[in-house]
Each structure stands twice: as C-alpha cells, then as structure tokens.
Amino acid sequence: MSLIQPVDGMRRLWRMAALRQAAISTAVFLGVVALAWAGSFWIVREALIDRVDQALRLEHDTLSRIIGESGPTRALLSSSEERFATFRDEDGRIHGLGDARLFRRQGLATLMAGDEEEEYEDQWRVLIAPMPGGVLAIGTNLDDTSEILEILNGAFLLTWLAAMSATLISGGVLGFHAQRRILRINDALAAIAKGDLSARVAPRRDRDDLDHLALRLDETTARLQTLMQQTRDLSANIAHDLRTPIARLRARLEDAVAARGSGDIDKALESALGQADEVADIFNAIMRIARVDSGESRAAFTPVDLAAVIEQVSETFGPVVEDSGRTLDVDVSGASTVMGDQDLLVQLLANLIQNAIRHTPPGSAITLLGRRHMIGIADDGPGIPPDDRQRVLEPMYRLEKSRQNEGAGLGLALVRAIADLHGAELSLQDNPTASGAGPGLRVEIDLPG
Numbered sequence: 001m002s003l004i005q006p007v008d009g010m011r012r013l014w015r016m017a018a019l020r021q022a023a024i025s026t027a028v029f030l031g032v033v034a035l036a037w038a039g040s041f042w043i044v045r046e047a048l049i050d051r052v053d054q055a056l057r058l059e060h061d062t063l064s065r066i067i068g069e070s071g072p073t074r075a076l077l078s079s080s081e082e083r084f085a086t087f088r089d090e091d092g093r094i095h096g097l098g099d100a101r102l103f104r105r106q107g108l109a110t111l112m113a114g115d116e117e118e119e120y121e122d123q124w125r126v127l128i129a130p131m132p133g134g135v136l137a138i139g140t141n142l143d144d145t146s147e148i149l150e151i152l153n154g155a156f157l158l159t160w161l162a163a164m165s166a167t168l169i170s171g172g173v174l175g176f177h178a179q180r181r182i183l184r185i186n187d188a189l190a191a192i193a194k195g196d197l198s199a200r201v202a203p204r205r206d207r208d209d210l211d212h213l214a215l216r217l218d219e220t221t222a223r224l225q226t227l228m229q230q231t232r233d234l235s236a237n238i239a240h241d242l243r244t245p246i247a248r249l250r251a252r253l254e255d256a257v258a259a260r261g262s263g264d265i266d267k268a269l270e271s272a273l274g275q276a277d278e279v280a281d282i283f284n285a286i287m288r289i290a291r292v293d294s295g296e297s298r299a300a301f302t303p304v305d306l307a308a309v310i311e312q313v314s315e316t317f318g319p320v321v322e323d324s325g326r327t328l329d330v331d332v333s334g335a336s337t338v339m340g341d342q343d344l345l346v347q348l349l350a351n352l353i354q355n356a357i358r359h360t361p362p363g364s365a366i367t368l369l370g371r372r373h374m375i376g377i378a379d380d381g382p383g384i385p386p387d388d389r390q391r392v393l394e395p396m397y398r399l400e401k402s403r404q405n406e407g408a409g410l411g412l413a414l415v416r417a418i419a420d421l422h423g424a425e426l427s428l429q430d431n432p433t434a435s436g437a438g439p440g441l442r443v444e445i446d447l448p449g
Helices: 003-017 019-071 142-193 210-256 264-293 294-301 306-323 342-359 413-419
Strands: 083-089 094-096 109-113 122-131 134-141 303-304 325-333 337-341 365-371 372-381 425-429 441-446
Touching: 019 109, 019 134, 083 372, 094 134, 109 325, 122 142, 142 210, 142 413, 303 306, 303 342, 303 365, 306 342, 306 365, 306 372, 325 342, 337 342, 342 413, 413 425, 413 441
Parallel strands: 325 365
Antiparallel strands: 083 094, 083 134, 109 122, 122 134, 303 337, 365 372, 372 441, 425 441
C-alpha cells in the first residue's frame, strides 16, 4: 500500500497538463543544452588541436632547416616533459629519444606515452615527416590542452546543472501556478455541472490565455444564469398572464353552457373565442421571438433602405395611431441603406408603435425616427424608469402599472430579438423633447453600417 500510493500520486501529477508541459519543456531544453555542450566541446577541442598542429609544422620546418645545416646535434634533439624531437637518418640510426617504432607511420597523430611507474599515460601530439637526410619526429605534450578542455568541460557541466536547476524550479513553480488556475476552472465547471450557476473563477486580471479563458467562462456562466433566471421568470409570467384569459375563457364557456336554448349563447361563444385568440396570440408571439433568436433569417439579409421602411410603417400605421387619438409624425434625416430583413425591421417599428399606443395617454405625439443607420420611436408619454429599462426587454415582463393594460409584455422582447439578430445596439432613454405629462420615451436602434 505504501508503494502504490506514491505511484498513484506521480500518475496524478503526470496527468496535470501544466506540470507535464513544464517537465517536457525542461527535458527538451536540457537536451538542447547537452547537444550544444557536446558540439561546443568538439569545436573547441578541434581548434586547440589545430593550433598545436600549426605550431608542430612550424617547429618541424625550423628544425629540418637547422639539422640540414649543422647536423642532428643533442641540443636540437633534446627531450623534456613538454616536448621531444627525434631524428632517424638514412642509415636507420636514431638521434634523440625514441625507437624505430615511432617512425612506422608518418603525418600527424595523437599518441599515449608515459613511464611505467606512472599510473596514467600522457597524450602527445606528434608530427612525423621526412626531411633531407632522414625523417624528423617532433611531439608536444597535450596536458595544457587537456586542462583547458577539462576546465571547459567543468564549466559546461556547471552551466548544465545550473540550467537544469533553474529550469526545473521555474518550470515547477510556473507549472504549479498554472495548474492551480486550471484546477480553479475545473472546480468551477464541476460546480456548474451540478447546477450551481453562481460559481465563478474570478481571475484577478486578464494576463494571459488562461485568465482570458476564465473571464470568458465567467461571462458565459453569468449569461447562462441570467437566461435561466429569465426562463424561470418567463414561466412564472406566462403562468400569471395566461391565468386570467384562461379563467375568462372557462367563464365564457360556462356562460355558453348555461345559456343553452337562449339567445345569449352566441354572445358567450363569441367572447370565449376572443379569450382563446388572446391565449393564441401570446403563444404566437413567443414562437416569433424564438424564430428570430434562432438566427435563421440572417442568411436571407438583403440591402434595406431605412427611409423606405419608415415610410411603409408610417403609411400603414398612421391611420391606426390617429384612430387611437394620438398623432404620428416622421423625423427622417439622412437615413441610409443597411443589410437586414425588411419585414422584420417593419415588425420592429410596428411593435414600438403598438407599445407607444398602449402606454401613452390619448393626445400624445408619437414620432418615427431615422438617422443614417438608426431607426426608432419617440413619444411624450410617461416613459420608463431607468431601473426597469433592461427588464422591460425581457419576455413577459411588464411594469406593475402596465398590468391593467392589454398585452403580454412580449412586444419589446421581440424588438430586442430583432435588434440582436441584426447586430444592432438597442437603447431606451428619456425623450428630452417630450412636452406631455411625463419624461417621454425614446427608443433607438443603431444598425451596423
């Protein structure tokens, strides 16, 4: 058991992506350093040997010239721990240190030589080349070169160890830090999967892609939480708003049953049909919002002249507004062409007009607006309190004072859905030019150019 637990712990550590990445990066880095070490060592060694070879060639040429002039004297062919020089004449006699085996080959070579009493042998670099009158062999001890290579070897080893330590420590620290952040994201996702939509990663700042991912996760969760709350509110509002027309429908049907055989049955059935139509209208409006939210209409976008849209709405709804005891004005200046669905934009303005008729007193002025890529509606009615301006865009949400009016609170929700489909910015604000009993309401939809 004591052996299995550490193994399982190592497996869990290795499954952590950040730590595994840090370990692999460290291994790759150390491998590159080792290759650089080996390559540099070989280059330096070859450079040092090349310098020794050049010195040997120069000395060989000098000794060859002197021996040719004055003969193989003992002073010229002396030997020491650092160098030696040996000459074999044409008769095979050896002058200096060495024996005949030294002259078996010619050229540059590295030989091992040492006393029998020594526990190790020295490396010698030897040049054996012919000259007038014989063959001259000279050699130099490579101890200095070996010491330089050992120092270089030690420096590289020290550098490698330092790099390994620094890389392992920094990689481990960074890996653990990144893994902790990944674990926070994983914990938040686990909580969300269990239904806790209040879970947040909440990074302190947006420093890198993990923080960016955490921020996007928090934004998505917040949006999902909002949508779930809206769904619950929508369900509650649907239940609340359908309760009245369904109760009325039942009452009318009961009246119809009670009126059998009398002339009141036609009136009761007509009233029941009206209540059934009201219920159907609510569901039809919800279905229209769902279709718009699906984004299917975006593929059929065409160039739309906003001035023509406003003119069409004005001609169609002008008489309706006047019959309601209100006035409809048009304020269009420089309206341009945008990509969109003309029928949906007409529906958007129609809903805004119907909303204005429903929530403004008789005698109010309603104005169709058009400015470049912006369309909208302005009125001089009671307006909407700032705290409720986002809520009224939610399906089935209605202000308390509006619950006495007709409607199910779906008109502005459909307006927002159409605006979102077109990538437009929807804003609700007071109408500064309102001259009625309230601050008025100004609804603007800024469409992309």
